[in-house]
């Protein structure tokens with residue numbers, strides 16, 4: 001399928017790398033593609049970034065049939081632009097599509113379109129280590145209709161945003177709060193899907209966490225409120241007795257691509273990396289007996305984010321004196337070195353973006 005390109009007549013000023021926050025600035029162009037029952041996915045095009053004009057009855061506004069992805073493009077020290085495991089993102093995007101009754105798309109076309117968009121926007125990829133161009137592919141239901149059913153029309157779009165660190169703490173340890181009153185997702189639901197509603201469902205407790213001075217919420221399982229699940233914007237890892245432990249994927253946890261990268265690297269390094277159920281009580285007991293040495297999150301936006309403090313009801317633990325631990329540091333270095341092209345990546349982890357001068 002041919003991707004039509006319409007260039008913007010007015011280009012925006014670029015922010016300085018040291019001014020970059022997360023998700024506040026968007027580039028000059030975006031990718032769009034439509035779906036209808038008659039035509040399937042059609043009209044792939046790169047156009048100026050701009051508003052989507054649509055009817056107030058558009059289904060996505062009412063019933064949240066929406067999915068998204070998050071991945072990043074990095075600039076290497078030789079000036080090349082490269083993507084970190086983009087095929088995994090598009091694979092997961094199609095799994096999300098299936099779960100939300102959205103028609104699947106051609107992953108190869110999506111990757112080609114993304115590379116073409118990046119080639120056009122190459123000057124938006126920041127240069128400083130710690131910065132990148134965040135990529136947000138999204139699909140939304142477009143029927144103007146108020147009955148509850150899957151939409152018959154969709155918009156697929158990709159927008160780009162130059163970013164710095166996701167958390168204001170940067171790579172310094174974050175504080176997380178374990179809620180006893182709210183759950184993010186339940187097994188059999190859509191917790192494993194990157195769908196808008198999961199993030200909407202996390203907001204109420206997230207606001208409470210912020211009011212209490214915490215960065216994020218650590219979610220427990222939706223049935224017993226006992227087992228650790230994820231942080232919402234990242235998966236979670238514990239180092240106990242020198243072993244790396246992360247909650248196993250159980251249907252209500254997002255299968256993070258950075259999570260998978262951490263597990264693969266750990267196994268390559270000969271480290272015990274275990275996916276299993278882990279209760280919040282076990283975490284606190286391991287802290288009490290001195291075997292819990294580190295906690296950190298993993299995610300595309302967050303990369304590797306050390307956790308310095310966990311509060312659960314009246315109980316509060318400080319991990320590793322609230323400093324960055326050696327295991328988190330090792331994963332952070334290994335992953336960012338691969339992303340910025342400083343070290344050789346395991347097979348298929350890096351996709352170069354060809355750009356013409």
Ligand code: COI
Pocket residue numbers: 069070071199232233234299300301302
């Ligand atoms: C990501 O890490 O890319 C995410 O999608 C998490 C969050 C920013 C919603």
